[in-house]
Amino acid sequence: MLKIGRSAITRKDGTARLTASISTNLRTIVLWFSVPEAQADCLTVGRADPFLLALLPAAMHGGHEIICEDPVSERLHYQLCNDLIPALASVGDWYQSIRVTAPTTNQPHPNQDAVGTGFSGGVDSLFTIYCHGTDSECPLTHIAVFNSGVFEGTHYRDGFATACGKAAQFGNETGLKTVFVDTNFVEVLPERFLDVYSFRNLSCALALQGLFSTYLLSSGHDAGNFHIDLHNAASFDPLTVFCAGTESLTFYNAGTEVKRWEKLNALSQWPVSYRWLHPCVYGYAGEKNCGHCKKCARDLTTLYALCALDLYNQVIDVKAYHHNIAARIGFVLANRGNHLYDETILLLQKRAIAIPSTAYVYEKQFRRFLMRNER
Ligand SMILES: [Zn+2]
Structure with missing residues (x-):
């Protein structure tokens, strides 16, 4: 059993913290969400909703019933109990079906729209x-x-x-x-x-x-x-x-209505993205992309196939991409079977983009490397 206690807001050092104690048979901890104090009125006090959703995977994995002292929004409670929990519990044995026992409310929470x-x-x-x-x-x-x-x-x-x-x-x-x-x-x-x-x-x-x-x-x-x-x-x-x-x-x-390459194609029409696009695993938006991580290799190759790579020269080292193009495309080819990489390969083919023959040599090397890592 996992019990979510009543929520409260505490103010300290210019921040407002929404807290609730979480108890199991073994221990009690406090889970919190914090915003700058000026935004304290944005917080959802008096409802267990945020705590319940954050704790749901851990509770389902451990097979713990959840008991909430605060009310849960009725719609959320219904949808979790009747849709999400049964659906996830039906797939393998990672998650178990659990009960969520809580008072419910159908009163909308006032908001700033x-x-x-x-x-x-x-x-x-x-x-x-x-x-x-x-x-x-x-x-x-x-x-x-x-x-x-x-x-x-x-x-x-x-x-x-x-x-x-x-x-x-x-x-x-x-x-x-x-x-x-x-x-x-x-x-x-x-x-x-x-x-x-x-x-x-x-x-x-x-x-x-x-x-x-x-x-x-x-x-x-x-x-x-x-x-x-x-x-x-x-x-x-x-x-x-x-x-x-x-x-x-x-x-x-x-964004579910389009594929990833279509998102990049649309973004290439939006100059704001030229300074902010950051698919990279490393660093932050507005900084240079590394150019060689798994996401850079894929998305920079997609931009290359769209003939849009040059637009991003503020955040991408375009010269370095061209210098290493065989390795970057080779990495994409080695990930065939992953639908996001397959999209890029299809795009290269559809747009008849020339693939350097050395890219296939890199493909073999990367595939061996990826298989070794999987093992
Ligand atoms: Zn990167």
């Missing part, structure tokens, strides 16, 4: 921002950075601070407001981030029900690639997004 999305500079994030301008049916008002586990290493809070600084700069340039949520997920939750990233990010948005009426989670996969891989939460984003909404906060999974 804000529309938000996460900002990272990645392809999916920028595409969502590009498509939700003032003339769209769902114009964005805010970009968010959540410290939910994406920043790695022992100094991950420094990484969070840097990412917030970059987002503030981007917000100034584009007229979007910012909201930053720190948490202690990394200290108290045991999961691998990619297994649970959507639960954690959506729980941060649920902690801001005093602000958002709509939140867009940028999709990592197109709708045609929907499947349930419990160790890649992005594979079933449409399901999680559908189930996490409440009476006052609607979630959308943005």
Whole structure:
């Protein structure tokens, strides 16, 4: 059994922290979400919603019933119990079906009618921002950075601070407001981030029900690639997004209607992206992409196939890409079978882009390397 105690807000050192104690038979911890004190009225006090969603994977993995002292939004409770939990529990034995016992409420939480999305500079994030301008049916008002586990290493809070600084700069340039949520997920939750990233990010948005009426989670996969891989939460984003909404906060999974190469093609029409595109595993939006990590190799090759690489010379070392083109394309070829890399290969073929013969030599080497790492 896992018990989520009553939520409260504490103020300290210019921040406002939404807290709840989490008890099991073995121990009690405090889980928290923190914003600058000036944004304290954005926090969702008096509801268990954000805590429940953040803790759901750990509780399901351990087979623990969840008991909440605070009310849970009725829609969220219904969708978790009747859709998400049974669906995830039906796939293998990683997650078990559990009960969520809680008082429920169908009263909407008052909010500021804000529309938000996460900002990272990645392809999916920028595409969502590009498509939700003032003339769209769902114009964005805010970009968010959540410290939910994406920043790695022992100094991950420094990484969070840097990412917030970059987002503030981007917000100034584009007229979007910012909201930053720190948490202690990394200290108290045991999961691998990619297994649970959507639960954690959506729980941060649920902690801001005093602000958002709509939140867009940028999709990592197109709708045609929907499947349930419990160790890649992005594979079933449409399901999680559908189930996490409440009476006052609607979630959308943005960008599922197009493939990744189509996102890059669209972004190449948007000059703001020329300074901010950052698919790279390393560093932050607005900085140079490394050019050689697995994401750079794939997305820079896609831009090359689209004849758009030169547009990004402020954030990509285009010369270095051309110098190493055989290795970069070889890496993409070696990842055949992964649909995101397959898209790039198909694009190269469709656009009759010449592939240097040495790329196939690199392909063999990378394939041996990847197989060795898998073993
Ligand atoms: Zn990179």
